[in-house]
Amino acid sequence: MSDRPSEPDDDFDEPIVAEDDSLVLALDGYEGPIDLLLSLARRQKVDLTKISILALADQYLDYLARARRLKIEVAADYLVMAAWLAYLKSRLLLPDEPDEDEPSGEELAEALAFQLARLEAMREASEKLLRRPQLGRDIFARGAPEELPVDETPIYRVGLYDLLKAYATQRRRQEPHRLEVMPTQFHSMEIALKRLTALLSDARDWRTLASFLPPEITEGPLWRSAVAATFSASLELVREGRLQLRQDSLFSPIYMRAVAARSVESQ
Amino acid sequence: MTDIGHWTRVVEAMLFASAIPLPRDAIAARLPEGVDLDAILSTIETAYAPRGVNLVQVAEGWAMRTAPDLAGDLTRAETVERRLSRAALETLAIVAYHQPVTRAEIEGIRGVAVSKGTLDILFETGWIEPRGRRRTPGRPVTWVTTPAFLDHFGLGSLNELPGVDELRAAGLLDPTIGTWQLGETGGGESEDGDAEDDENDDEFAP
């Protein structure tokens, strides 16, 4: 079991292998610019809180420059970071202009150092967590848990209303039932025919069937019956030669227009 | 419980963590040669004998089990809320309104068979009880409601159960089925007559 703690460390292999200057460039191994910065910072071999951000910025820019010289493809976020670090460098090297809105170069550097330290802390923390004995791997729970007996006393929450309702329900079931059909509201063909005929004089151009419907009817069974009635009425008018119908394809809107009075006369 | 040998601890942990009783051979297979397993099992058995958990030998092997004498103290009394089935509720109502009533009579009123379980559940609630027998062939048991029934439903006496007229007045006898309108649901409600002690009002509802 003493071999246990070292095991998870493989996960944390760093892409930088060499100690000396001939550092191996492998951007693929990094999870973004911050990860690369952290790796470079570790190479300074100092407490992260005492790190030289200026030196770090130089190392990063140098690293990217080499990567580009070697024609290694560099993702955009690395370049964004490079630009930002170059900016940070300039802010650190040049005297700060008193500007209340912008943080000073030192503040920016501090914030970056903080972020590196915080990420490093989380990495260490995750390693420490992994080194703990884990349930199901190093330590075990009871394999055959026993259910503790429970003595259940049922209680029924029933109110007087439920009781009476139940009685009424079952009584009603014994009684004869009547099916009652309520008067139905619908739009008759007679009404539709009347309406359509009245509107016919204004319908020289193609108009959709829907535009002939009474505007106050917008939905429900009444609307459906109005559509059906109007359509039937239109067929009647077509039969009489007073109306033309057109539908461009299956289920597409139905258009109608009045047949010009002249042609009616000519019939 | 001091000076416990390493392999005793390992066997203890194995027995604890195993999902199934461990046959002696299965334990032995995981120990180095020369370890006296029988002595270990005996040690553990003795150590746990007075405790809340014991090492027991079952058909399949060795296992740790909570001590059987503790069952009573480990049992937790719990009240669970249950719903009365509709059948039970209707049966209860019929007993209340028609008592004393036999099972066959309840079935006659409900129009369906009443399972014995339904009466059992109601008996268990303490709301109904058998009282006497009909002087008819088979001498069937008759059922009545109990004082606990009156108590639970807040009734002073059976006379306080509302009559059929009152049920109707409260709208409880209104049929909700039997009305139909094109394309609409739940449209109109209509009155329905009561067959027994009311004149039938057979006109259509307004």
Place this chain on the structure above:
Amino acid sequence: MTDIGHWTRVVEAMLFASAIPLPRDAIAARLPEGVDLDAILSTIETAYAPRGVNLVQVAEGWAMRTAPDLAGDLTRAETVERRLSRAALETLAIVAYHQPVTRAEIEGIRGVAVSKGTLDILFETGWIEPRGRRRTPGRPVTWVTTPAFLDHFGLGSLNELPGVDELRAAGLLDPTIGTWQLGETGGGESEDGDAEDDENDDEFAP
């Protein structure tokens, strides 16, 4: 191991019966009043300390667990151990130490986007879960660790996270410092109380 009190045996049996940690209150609920549960737990803890099975305080409760030093001698569970990626482990640590934390905040700390799959894996493992939302624009979900996480890593509470006191003292768990300095995402992400009585909370409430 002699002269064990009756209620000690009962508590012992309860602890052995359960595979998951029992909150102190859950144990107390099954005991009569006047039983000194803390003394009992302490007695059991001491009695089992040298044994192959120990009483430990995990996940805000008490549980019997095999002794950690026996890990090497016990057969590993048959289940394939889940190898979490480095990204998942880091994310887990960040949730554990910074909870409640939004995905954007995790990304701010890690400096890279957190793929949805990473949170899903941890959620599926049962170690993290969403709890509540930040009262910031977009009302992002916040993540916390579960009792199963504490149980798995043998932690009594979040205060037992390795090095948590030092990290807190060093200000590294301070949520007010965001990632504004990189001019990237997460600029608007600021700490906000989870208190229910925050003003302007409810306008985005579902």
